[in-house]
Amino acid sequence: MxxxxxxxxxxxxxxxxxxxxxxxxxxxxxxxxxxxxxxxxxxxxxxSQSSASSVTKPDQxxxxxxxxxxxxxxxxxxxxxxxxxxxxxxxxxxSDEEPFSKRFKTAGENRRYWEASVGNTCSADFVLDSLIDARNLRSGLFSSFDWGNRDKGVEWIADRLGKDTDAYFVVHEPGKPRVVQASPKRNLLYPPIPANFGTMHVKLMLLIFQDCLRVVITSANLTQRDWSTVDNVVFVQDFPPRASPFAALPSFGDYLHKYLKLLTEHKFVEVLKEYDFSSAKAELVGSTPAAHSFGIDFCGLGRLAAVTKKLGFKPKEGYNVEYQTSSLGALKLPWLHLFYAACAGSLPHSPSTSAPPPPFRVLFPTSDSVLAAGRRGSFPEGCEAICLERKWYEAPMFPKSVLRDSVSTRPGAISHAKVMVVERNAGKTLKDQSRENNGSGEAAEVKDGVKGWVYYGSHNCTQSAWGTIAKSRTTSQRECRTNNYELGVLIPLREGDNPPFVPYKRPPEEYGTRQPWFRMEHLAQGGAPGGQ
The missing domain is CATH 1.20.1270 (Substrate Binding Domain Of Dnak; Chain:A; Domain 2)
Known part of the structure; x- marks a missing residue:
C-alpha cells in the first residue's frame, strides 16, 4: 500500500x-x-483503519x-x-506558446495568414479571390472609386461573395442617402461629399472571418483591370480577436475606427472594437473632406507630418522623396515645398515661393513609355487612368524638373500605383547625418534606427488628395483642408531592412526632351476616362 x-x-x-x-x-x-x-x-x-481494527477479515x-x-x-x-x-x-x-500567425496558417485547408504583407495586385501572391476567401468570409466592407461597370454597379465584386455573406459597399455617388439596403445581405454606403467637388477615393476591404479581421488597403479599384492587368500596390494584415476587452484601441485601430465613422454611419464600423490591433506594422494616413473635431493631425498633410514626426524625422535633415502617382493636377512649387516639409514632421506657416525645388521626385509616365507598353500600335490597358492635362503642365508654377519617368518592372504594364519612398540621403549613416544636422560633430540619438519610410495607398500627388494648410473659419486654428476621401499606410524603414517593395524601375530616369502622357489628347478619339 x-x-x-x-x-x-x-x-x-x-x-x-x-x-x-x-x-x-x-x-x-x-x-x-x-x-x-x-x-x-x-x-x-x-x-488508521488498518491499525485500529484488528477484527477486519484479511480478505475484506x-x-x-x-x-x-x-x-x-x-x-x-x-x-x-x-x-x-x-x-x-x-x-x-x-499566442504565447504558438504565434497567431502559425496557428492561422494551419487553421484550415489552404488558408493563409497575412502579416503586414505588401506587393502587386497582379502578382500570384495577391490573388483577389484568395484575399476575400469567400468560403470562410462572414461579412465584409468594400470601398472603391471605380467598380468596373457603371450599369452593373458593385456586381463584379458582389458576385464573388457567398449569398449569405453580409456585405457593405462604400460608393462614390454624391447626393445619395447615407445607407441604402439593396437586399437583405447587401448594403450600399454613400459618404457625405461637399457640393461640386470631392471624391470618395478610398480603396479598402475589411474582411471578417471566424478567427481574424483582415485589413486590405490598396491603390486598386475593385475591377477586373486593377487586379489582373494594371500595376497596383496592396497592404494586407490580419488581426486576431481581443482576448479580453480594454478601454482604448491601439493607434491603428483607433484611427481606423474614427476614420470610418466619418466615411459611413453604418454600425458595421463598431465591429473594429472586437479585434486586437496591437500587432499593427504600419501607421494609417487618411484624408477626408468631412467636418471633424480631431484637429490638424488627423487629416492629409497634417496627418502625414504628425506620423513622420512620431518616427523621429526632423525638418533640417537631408532626405529624398520619390513619389509614384497615376494622376497629377495643378502641381505648384510652394505646395511641393509644404509637402516636402510634411514628409519630415513639419508644417511651415510660409512655405518657400522662390527656393529651387526640393529633392522631391514625382514619377509619372512619359508618352513614349505608355505607347511602348501597348501592343501592335494599340494603347495599353489602363492608360486611360493616367491623368495629367497639358494646361497644368504648361503653367508657370509647375515644377517640370521634378518629373521622372514611371516604368513598370513588368514589361508592357501600366502602373496605377501610388507609392512614396522617403529616405535619408544615400551614402550616409544615420549618425553621420545627425552630426551634420547638429553642427556639433556629435551624433544625436536616432529614434529606433528609422532611416526612412514608405507609403502605399490611394493618395495621388495632388492637392485634392493631401490638402493644404489654412486657418479655420470658425476656430482660427490651423487646419488641413482636403477634397477627397483617401487612405493609405506608412511603414517605417530601418537600418538593415531590405529595400522597400516598389512596382517601378529604380532609379527613375529624367524626362530629358520627352513629354508626359496627356490622356485626353491621346484618347480624344474613342477614349473614355477611367478609374483614378
Missing amino acids: EEIDDDLRLAIELSLQDANRDEEDEDLQRALALSQAEVNDRIDVSS NFAVADASDTFLLNRANMERDRLERLRKRVADAS
Missing part, C-alpha cells in the same frame, strides 16, 4: 511540475491540489485495499489525461 501511495504522490508531483510550465494551467494545479488532498485523506483513513482488507488502489490510480490517470487535453487546448489557443 505504501509503495503504491508513493508512486501516486510522485505521479501527482510530476503532473504539478508539468502544469507549472504553462501559466494557463492554474486551474489544473488547483484541481491537482484538491486531488492530492483527497488522496492524503484516503491514505490516512485507510492507514485486501478487497478494500484493491478498490482504493484502483480508484487512486484511475484518479491519477484521469488527471494526467486532463492535463494533456488542457495543454493541447492551450497550445491551440495561446
Whole structure:
C-alpha cells in the first residue's frame, strides 16, 4: 500500500511540475491540489483503519485495499489525461506558446495568414479571390472609386461573395442617402461629399472571418483591370480577436475606427472594437473632406507630418522623396515645398515661393513609355487612368524638373500605383547625418534606427488628395483642408531592412526632351476616362 501511495504522490508531483510550465494551467494545479488532498485523506483513513481494527477479515482488507488502489490510480490517470487535453487546448489557443500567425496558417485547408504583407495586385501572391476567401468570409466592407461597370454597379465584386455573406459597399455617388439596403445581405454606403467637388477615393476591404479581421488597403479599384492587368500596390494584415476587452484601441485601430465613422454611419464600423490591433506594422494616413473635431493631425498633410514626426524625422535633415502617382493636377512649387516639409514632421506657416525645388521626385509616365507598353500600335490597358492635362503642365508654377519617368518592372504594364519612398540621403549613416544636422560633430540619438519610410495607398500627388494648410473659419486654428476621401499606410524603414517593395524601375530616369502622357489628347478619339 505504501509503495503504491508513493508512486501516486510522485505521479501527482510530476503532473504539478508539468502544469507549472504553462501559466494557463492554474486551474489544473488547483484541481491537482484538491486531488492530492483527497488522496492524503484516503491514505490516512485507510492507514488508521488498518491499525485500529484488528477484527477486519484479511480478505475484506485486501478487497478494500484493491478498490482504493484502483480508484487512486484511475484518479491519477484521469488527471494526467486532463492535463494533456488542457495543454493541447492551450497550445491551440495561446499566442504565447504558438504565434497567431502559425496557428492561422494551419487553421484550415489552404488558408493563409497575412502579416503586414505588401506587393502587386497582379502578382500570384495577391490573388483577389484568395484575399476575400469567400468560403470562410462572414461579412465584409468594400470601398472603391471605380467598380468596373457603371450599369452593373458593385456586381463584379458582389458576385464573388457567398449569398449569405453580409456585405457593405462604400460608393462614390454624391447626393445619395447615407445607407441604402439593396437586399437583405447587401448594403450600399454613400459618404457625405461637399457640393461640386470631392471624391470618395478610398480603396479598402475589411474582411471578417471566424478567427481574424483582415485589413486590405490598396491603390486598386475593385475591377477586373486593377487586379489582373494594371500595376497596383496592396497592404494586407490580419488581426486576431481581443482576448479580453480594454478601454482604448491601439493607434491603428483607433484611427481606423474614427476614420470610418466619418466615411459611413453604418454600425458595421463598431465591429473594429472586437479585434486586437496591437500587432499593427504600419501607421494609417487618411484624408477626408468631412467636418471633424480631431484637429490638424488627423487629416492629409497634417496627418502625414504628425506620423513622420512620431518616427523621429526632423525638418533640417537631408532626405529624398520619390513619389509614384497615376494622376497629377495643378502641381505648384510652394505646395511641393509644404509637402516636402510634411514628409519630415513639419508644417511651415510660409512655405518657400522662390527656393529651387526640393529633392522631391514625382514619377509619372512619359508618352513614349505608355505607347511602348501597348501592343501592335494599340494603347495599353489602363492608360486611360493616367491623368495629367497639358494646361497644368504648361503653367508657370509647375515644377517640370521634378518629373521622372514611371516604368513598370513588368514589361508592357501600366502602373496605377501610388507609392512614396522617403529616405535619408544615400551614402550616409544615420549618425553621420545627425552630426551634420547638429553642427556639433556629435551624433544625436536616432529614434529606433528609422532611416526612412514608405507609403502605399490611394493618395495621388495632388492637392485634392493631401490638402493644404489654412486657418479655420470658425476656430482660427490651423487646419488641413482636403477634397477627397483617401487612405493609405506608412511603414517605417530601418537600418538593415531590405529595400522597400516598389512596382517601378529604380532609379527613375529624367524626362530629358520627352513629354508626359496627356490622356485626353491621346484618347480624344474613342477614349473614355477611367478609374483614378
